[in-house]
Amino acid sequence: GQNIDQPTEMTATEGAIVQINCTYQTSGFNGLFWYQQHAGEAPTFLSYNVLDGLEEKGRFSSFLSRSKGYSYLLLKELQMKDSASYLCAVRVDRGSTLGRLYFGRGTQLTVWP
Amino acid sequence: DGGITQSPKYLFRKEGQNVTLSCEQNLNHDAMYWYRQDPGQGLRLIYYSQIVNDFQKGDIAEGYSVSREKKESFPLTVTSAQKNPTAFYLCASSIAGPLGGGLDTEAFFGQGTRLTVV
Numbered sequence: 001g002q003n004i005d006q007p008t009e010m011t012a013t014e015g016a017i018v019q020i021n022c023t024y025q026t027s028g029f030n031g032l033f034w035y036q037q038h039a040g041e042a043p044t045f046l047s048y049n050v051l052d053g054l055e056e057k058g059r060f061s062s063f064l065s066r067s068k069g070y071s072y073l074l075l076k077e078l079q080m081k082d083s084a085s086y087l088c089a090v091r092v093d094r095g096s097t098l099g100r101l102y103f104g105r106g107t108q109l110t111v112w113p
Numbered sequence: 114d115g116g117i118t119q120s121p122k123y124l125f126r127k128e129g130q131n132v133t134l135s136c137e138q139n140l141n142h143d144a145m146y147w148y149r150q151d152p153g154q155g156l157r158l159i160y161y162s163q164i165v166n167d168f169q170k171g172d173i174a175e176g177y178s179v180s181r182e183k184k185e186s187f188p189l190t191v192t193s194a195q196k197n198p199t200a201f202y203l204c205a206s207s208i209a210g211p212l213g214g215g216l217d218t219e220a221f222f223g224q225g226t227r228l229t230v231v
Contacts, residue, residue, distance in 0.1 A: 103155040
């Protein structure tokens with residue numbers, strides 16, 4: 001199986017920076033995705049990393065270390081609308097199975113004014 | 114507009130009845146997926162299909178069935194054998210992609226169907 005771990009809950013204040021960590025153990029790793037999900041809605045794509053390093057996209061950045069099985073999502077200048085669940089997902093390509101995503105349980109972020 | 118559509122958004126059924134959830138996409142994606150989401154849990158894969166007329170069980174396939182007769186459609190049937198069917202069901206699609214992966218292999222999700230069995 002795949003083990004994907006992320007904290008259950010985090011809180012932060014408006015304007016602050018928050019880092020959400022994700023660790024994984026998997027074979028056939030071929031990329032890591034971060035999704036944002038507001039309550040009762042579909043997840044929406046935030047970022048993708050397949051090589052080591054940092055990917056920056058506006059207020060959001062994502063980092064990957066393949067050797068450590070570790071990623072983080074960094075959210076800057078937090079806004080109230082950033083209150084949501086953040087899902088870490090690992091893509092596995094193994095044998096004839098391509099593109100299967102394994103999700104962590106999600107980190108519920110609450111942003112306070 | 115291209116996208117993935119699930120219907121209905123809310124569904125109520127009596128215990129012991131089978132129910133089918135619809136999922137349609139016009140993104141020309143080969144791969145389609147069904148996930149179940151329960152409070153405090155991540156997305157768990159029920160079934161997935163990488164190509165028409167082929168599908169594979171995910172981690173929690175018992176009590177569910179699917180078909181993939183057309184590229185655009187991947188309906189999920191929740192059967193009476195599913196012991197705890199009340200949940201939020203999400204359908205997704207993606208480019209199946211070569212082993213090289215790539216950014217365009219992200220999964221696009223439908224809006225979800227909240228099924229309540231009473």
